[in-house]
Amino acid sequence: MTDTSITAPADPPISGDDQHLRILSTTDLAGMDISLADVVATVEGAYRTLHAGRSDNPRKLTVKPPDGHSVSYAMLGRDGSRDVVAIKTSYKHGLDKGRAEQHYYTSLTLYDDRTGLPVALMDCSRIGSLRTPAVSALLARECAAPGARSALVIGTGTQGRLALPFLLTTLPDLDRLMLSGTHPEGIAAVREQLRDHFPDRDVELVDDLRAAATDADVLVATAGSHTPAAVEADWLKPGALSVLVGHGLAPSTLHRADRVIATSEAQMHITGLDMADADGELPAVDAEFPPVLAGSAAGRRSDTERIFAYNSGLVVTDIALGHRFAQLALAQGLGTEVPLWR
Structure with a gap:
């Protein structure tokens, strides 16, 4: 995998005083x-x-x-x-x-x-509105199948509005950008944010969620809890990466995944219980993301693995x-x- 990591600026000490x-x-x-x-x-x-x-x-x-x-x-x-x-x-x-x-x-x-x-x-x-889509973009950089070209974002709230610009920051070769959303103001905000950061790019609003999910190499689900959207595992093509931030993925995408990555397995067992099976259980996590990012654990083992990634904030x-x-x-x-x- 090509090293596309970016060096962060150094942070000098900054302190106040003991009264203010x-x-x-x-x-x-x-x-x-x-x-x-x-x-x-x-x-x-x-x-x-x-x-x-x-x-x-x-x-x-x-x-x-x-x-x-x-x-x-x-x-x-x-x-x-x-x-x-x-x-x-x-x-x-x-x-x-x-x-x-x-x-x-x-x-x-x-x-x-x-x-x-x-x-x-x-x-x-x-x-939070910046950190979370940045993590999704890093998950996509490390876990998407080689040559990934299409991305689908589900949801147009706070976390959905910057998802595509961040994905393009880490995966600049994406050439099909899809959006599933129902709120006109949210859809307009997604397009505005994309134009602000990538003026030559636009997003395709999709009505058929199943067809869009079938075509997507990377899916990022950011919708709110009331969304009717629920992508099922059998909609996903071989090699697809599904990143769950909010809602929009059915539990089958987790339980039938070939590999499960979590930013934190402990936090997934706190905030991801809506993805539990009929017995209230969540599957084991194959790898946490910090060691994947550091290169000591595999994010993806084959081009055809369907990977589920749980993005909970650290x-x-x-x-x-x-x-x-x-x-x-x-x-x-x-x-x-x-x-x-x-």
Whole structure:
């Protein structure tokens, strides 16, 4: 496989003081320019550092009420290449309602483990919207069949809108880009993001999901929980790679896969239970992604294997990308310092 890895920029130490905390709002982060290649390199570096044993990424904690109307996560981690400790929290309310009625909040707090001082507290929504499709693109780079030329994205929400630009960043030879979605504003946003990053490319909106899935070398399922889309295993052609981010793949794509890759097997057993079989079981994972990325485990063993990849977020990637944004914010004088500990 051709080495298409990108070197991430070095992150110098950035700390606040023991009385103030720099707050980076949604608006602060939205105004920062960062290239797709920069994001991919930063995320890839975080995975490699984790595999080398220099970072810590414990299992996430989950709280969910009995009726399932909300879900909360807390993730603690340490990035060993940056010496940064961070806590990420996520809270989604209204899972029993439509997208417009849901509320979602996520934040990331960073501390410099060399100085012992805080770095920043930031809205983590943009970080997640970049980190997740970057991971899918890295999974595609490592696990797609050689010569993959077609990609299908299912869903037009936050995670679907940058899926194709990131895929083109790691697999520039893709020549057929397909989209399955039902929300007009989401479809328009997918096209806008693709034009922003690749002005000469366009996406084909598909109505027949089965036919599109049969033709796709790479499938990325990012749809919300209410989607009717559910690609079945027998729709997939030999060599297809299916990446699950949200919803859009039926459990058969996991249980009948020739090979299963997960960013984290432990997290898959927390957040992937909707893919369990009739007995509530998930199949064993053949390899986790950090060793695949590092070259110590195989992502793909043959051109005809149908591979299922589970993309669940690892907090070390949030830390790395959050620290990169904090670095850019400091250089641009963005954010508000709050005398939190005074």
